[in-house]
């Protein structure tokens with residue numbers, strides 16, 4: 262097979278700082294595991310606006326469509342807050358998601374034992390937690406028509422429409438079942454079939470898709486109950502699949518079970534390309550953190566874990582992804598922490614590059 266291609270878009274703020282550490286990890290896999298990647302780098306967000314007057318150049322968009330996977334750092338910053346809506350840094354990110362048709366957003370909520378004290382929940386409820394939320398990303402109430410604010414009588418009315426076609430539900434459900442097959446073979450589908458017709462259709466289509474995955478245990482839950490269960494007993498779940506709106510809320514809720522923003526990766530996947538790999542973009546959940554940008558304080562782990570997801574979901578290298586995750590776990594277990602992970606007991610935080618050093622050393626130790 263030809264060398265896999267990666268497009269790296271570091272973006273703004275801490276994006277380039279954390280991406281430097283990811284690049285070291287990518288190089289490590291090339292040198293030590295004989296897994297070279299053909300890497301190119303380009304601009305997105307405010308950095309692209311500064312260079313080209315747009316948050317994503319057409320040439321960059323074209324490159325993103327061609328590569329096997331895109332790795333993105335973060336976009337945005339206060340210096341861009343007053344820009345016209347159409348050229349704001351976030352528009353670059355939205356254009357990538359839309360034109361690559363990345364319909365399944367994967368957000369793992371995984372609690373490293375060493376960080377269990379960071380959760381707002383009791384340690385025994387989150388220790389060892391490993392769940393995956395699949396959020397439908399390109400349809401639903403954020404996109405449905407009609408929408409807008411209209412005059413009706415003597416007052417205004419705000420309108421949004423929840424709309425899902427069977428095929429949109431089916432492809433999101435299929436992504437969830439495929440994932441479950443690589444994990445603990447459980448899917449819980451969340452909607453509000455008790456009060457929403459789109460929820461009734463969602464439930465019917467997911468139930469149909471499940472027939473193709475007889476090994477996977479399917480359950481259904483109303484999304485409000487799902488939110489309660491996520492904070493009551495999150496370890497009951499393996500893969501959760503839900504729509505765009507509920508997924509937005511439930512994935513943030515689940516993510517916070519595990520502590521710091523600096524630890525959270527994500528993947529957005531689309532349809533398979535000619536080579537069988539899905540269209541894919543991997544990015545940390547956090548933003549550009551302007552309050553700490555340029556100071557070497559950012560935690561690179563969320564971005565490095567995003568690359569681990571790329572190894573697993575784009576490059577079929579699940580064992581190598583696990584190697585990387587275990588290296589990070591070992592580093593955390595040794596007590597190494599960036600500033601965002603410092604507990605009340607204090608200590609000296611590692612810089613972004615020192616955390617990168619520690620992870621590379623743990624990878625070396627894994628050989």
Ligand code: NAD
Pocket residue numbers: 275279334335336337338339351354522523524544545546547548549550551552553558559560561563601
């Ligand atoms: P943020 O995620 O950038 O930061 C929130 C807080 O978490 C800050 O205190 C920050 O220092 C801290 N933090 C975030 N990531 C960290 C890391 N890796 N290591 C250590 N600490 C970390 O969110 P915000 O402050 O609301 O937004 C800042 C900018 O980022 C805005 O312009 C916003 O639009 C943009 N943003 C971009 C994305 C993205 O690119 N996907 C996502 C969210 C926000």
